[in-house]
Amino acid sequence: MFETRSGLRIIATKTSAIALAAIVLTGASISSAASTANAASQAAKLPATVAFLKTAFSDADIQNRMTTGFAIEAFIQLAGAGVTAADLSPAIRAEFTKSIRIFGDHNKSGYLVDSSTHIIKPGLAGKFLYASQVLQAKNSSFQTDVVNALVAQIAADGMVTASKGNAQDIAWVILGLEAERQTVQARRVAIAMMKLQHKDGGFNYDQALTIGGTDVTSIAIQALMAVPFATKASVAKRDKVVAKAVAFLKANTAQQNHFVAWGDVDPNGTAYAIMGLQAAGAPTTRYVLWLKSHLRSDGGIEAPWSQGAGDRYVTAQGYLPLIGKTYVSLLAGK
Numbered sequence: 001m002f003e004t005r006s007g008l009r010i011i012a013t014k015t016s017a018i019a020l021a022a023i024v025l026t027g028a029s030i031s032s033a034a035s036t037a038n039a040a041s042q043a044a045k046l047p048a049t050v051a052f053l054k055t056a057f058s059d060a061d062i063q064n065r066m067t068t069g070f071a072i073e074a075f076i077q078l079a080g081a082g083v084t085a086a087d088l089s090p091a092i093r094a095e096f097t098k099s100i101r102i103f104g105d106h107n108k109s110g111y112l113v114d115s116s117t118h119i120i121k122p123g124l125a126g127k128f129l130y131a132s133q134v135l136q137a138k139n140s141s142f143q144t145d146v147v148n149a150l151v152a153q154i155a156a157d158g159m160v161t162a163s164k165g166n167a168q169d170i171a172w173v174i175l176g177l178e179a180e181r182q183t184v185q186a187r188r189v190a191i192a193m194m195k196l197q198h199k200d201g202g203f204n205y206d207q208a209l210t211i212g213g214t215d216v217t218s219i220a221i222q223a224l225m226a227v228p229f230a231t232k233a234s235v236a237k238r239d240k241v242v243a244k245a246v247a248f249l250k251a252n253t254a255q256q257n258h259f260v261a262w263g264d265v266d267p268n269g270t271a272y273a274i275m276g277l278q279a280a281g282a283p284t285t286r287y288v289l290w291l292k293s294h295l296r297s298d299g300g301i302e303a304p305w306s307q308g309a310g311d312r313y314v315t316a317q318g319y320l321p322l323i324g325k326t327y328v329s330l331l332a333g334k
Contacts, residue, residue, distance in 0.1 A: 044081030044082055045081070046295075046319065048297075048299030049301075049315065050081045050319070051299055052312075053074050053078050053312075053315055053316065057071035057074045057312065058071075059091040059092045059095050062111060069127065070312070070313050070316045071316070076134055076135070077316060077319040079131075080323060083135070084135055085135040085137040096132055103142075112124055119153070122150060122153055122160045122163050122169055123163060123172040123173060125149065125173070126174070126175055129176030129177070129179050130176045133180070154188060157192055159192045160192075166205045167203035167216050168205045168220075169205070170192075171219040172219070173189055174226065174227060175222070177189065178226050178227055183228060187227055187229060190223065190238070191234065191237075193220065194224070194241045197241055197244065200248055201217075201244035201245050201247050201248030202245065202249075203220040203245065212245075214252065214259045214269035215272045218275060219276070220245065221246070221280055222328050224241065224242055226328045226331055242280050243280075253287075257286040257287055257290040265304055267302070268303075271314070271317045271321045274321035275326040275327060278321070279327075287321075288321065288322065288324075291318060295310075296309055300312065301322075
């Protein structure tokens with residue numbers, strides 16, 4: 001899901017026309033969903049940003065492998081505004097409740113299944129489980145199937161086989177398992193993920209890399225903070241790893257209030273860092289003020305390539321940190 005800044009530029013360019021068409025085609029159902037939003041959603045903080053996110057991604061975006069992760073994450077972030085699956089359009093709800101959409105059939109793989117290996121995509125599956133819980137999706141049987149498929153991928157050492165050392169992927173597995181109250185399994189995976197920390201304190205999506213990445217480090221912190229460890233020794237180990245990860249983020253902060261990537265300001269990384277730092281109990285005020293300064297009149301958060309307008313990829317990861325929530329607090333119902 002977390003692309004390099006240049007990768008995000010490519011996605012934004014290739015999908016802009018598709019996204020516009022999807023919004024036009026599904027406008028009626030999206031409008032209907034907005035009109036039926038519950039009272040908590042109606043009174044949500046930053047209502048213009050909530051409205052922006054409600055129309056930013058469609059069911060087609062969930063099915064498109066280039067945008068699946070961002071689309072699901074946008075709906076996760078909307079849960080912070082009180083939005084539930086019942087408030088979403090029927091087409092979007094189907095992406096969480098229809099087997100053929102999730103798992104596919106003999107003709108086509110669903111969006112959670114790797115079409116080449118025919119196994120569940122672990123990080124995306126974790127995100128699906130997390131989203132299902134915070135959105136209160138009525139898909140309990142599918143959640144059980146996905147949990148079983150994830151657990152089957154956990155090796156004896158706690159590593160998630162198909163994730164291949166990708167800490168970003170593994171962090172979402174942890175969050176998904178914890179959302180399903182599979183705490184024993186979540187602990188096993190979390191202990192294994194801690195071994196992937198780089199010498200600089202960061203985490204990344206490829207162990208061939210020698211340095212950490214802002215986004216991956218921040219989601220790893222949140223995953224580790226979401227798991228209640230069973231012993232004092234494991235808590236102490238987690239706290240040491242998190243402290244090093246926080247130090248990494250602070251050391252790589254630009255102008256004491258944001259992050260950069262590939263020569264541009266990095267609002268996605270900044271948004272994620274806010275959540276990671278907050279989950280670890282570190283100060284975030286300067287970062288939040290910087291991110292708020294990039295809110296635009298359309299309700300979205302600007303990206304370096306969005307020419308003064310809100311960008312759906314940034315906003316899909318930026319709403320919760322703007323309102324003082326994290327993936328840890330959202331899971332805890334706070």
